[in-house]
Amino acid sequence: MKRVVIIGAGLGGLAAAVLLQKKGFSVTVIEKNEHPGGKMMPVKLGDYEFDFGPNTMTMPAVFNRVIEEAGERPEDYLEWIKLDHHTNNHFSDGTTFAMTTDREKMLTQFSQLDVTAKQMYEKYLAEIERLYTISEQEFFYRTFTSWRDYLDPKLFRALTSVRPLQSMEAFHRHYFQNEQIRWAFNRYATYIGSSPYVSPATFSLIGHLEMTDGVYYVKGGNTTIAESFARIFQKLGGDLRLGTKVLSVDVEQKRAKGVKLDNGDALSADFVVMNGDLLSVYPELVAEEDRPHFSDQKIAHFEPSISAYVILAGTKTRNPNLIHHQVYFTDDYQNEFRELFDKRTYPTDPTIYVCNSSYTDRNRAPGDNLFILVNAPALTKENEEMGGNYKAVVYEKLKRFGIDVQADLVEEKVITPGEIKSRFSAYKGALYGVSSNRKIDSFLRPSNQSKDIKNVYFTGGTTHPGGGSPMVTISGMNVAKLIEECVK
Known part of the structure; x- marks a missing residue:
């Protein structure tokens, strides 16, 4: 029986663990935190329950597929709730724009806010469906282990047909004349930690998921x-070790022999899977001399995604103006990304996202359980302490929109980019791994297999197919398939 050690119990690692254990491998998952899921972390403050991301869920079929391939029924584990009217977008001039899968409601709003958008909306939906279909068929489930994988003519044709050279902003400008509506759709770039003014229009495919397939929430x-995933893995006989840290990967003659743990144990392995931020985990666990194709110098070349400044706030009562998802926009969206990526500073006038899952799931809190997120820059020596007084900026802006959190506050916890860096081994506190601001990083992400240590594999948002819970889960599925093929 082949032994697999997976470092990190994020969604990618767990998906790979479930599928490999089901296929007859002996799998051990090592996780330094006390919970499975990585950034998908539960937080409980008194009587208030929160999810520390992700809060906007799409592609439920991806997660269901992992459970089905394990021989289980998804409905026994997950109760998906579709949020048809899922996000309210608020602007300082009093304009509100709701995002919903109800096309008639969208057209009614466009008739009031953007006549061009009303005329173009069906074409927009058709185009983002095309982008999604090509990406799903040609990119998501394809693995890249060497440069030869990029020479497939079919892949090249697909790549050139998904608007790789057009920015998301330019793409949306064609369909939406109203700048505020463009901002609402441009926000999809932040789902991959990037700027809509430079990241490829390809990622506008996220709109197909939200505006056609729908946004979901899992009850509980x-x-x-x-x-x-963790329960199923253990039910299959897998070994899940929480609160345990891997200190190093033992490499001999370009093969990983096993790992050393902080409790003194050593585990042998035929395959090692690193689930986590590749830019942090790989150099931390493997000596630079054993990874010449992924040197420290190469790591420094990557642009990290944005991080996040998060406030978890439990309020005494329920605010009738809050739904499950809402966004309070800046007056200058493009300047926010200049500050984040060019100046590496916190936005002076931030766009604020608020999730209130207790709107949908009343059992989660006696009042509102507010997950308040502001995009923050990746960490530098200069901005590391900037977030200290940022809470006042966030609360003051929400108050201007009529959301006075502090007046009704019962529970509160702040999570900074520094904590994200330390808790999740995130490179410079980046929430989504590598940004997609550069074309090469959008389409040529780090491989799922080490070029130097052939039995070491990678899952997570830093690798192919990219960031976001569905993509990370797919990366785990792809790696499981690669390893399975190695022993056939």
């Missing part, structure tokens, strides 16, 4: 997904 919290 989205963290139930990771908890379910």
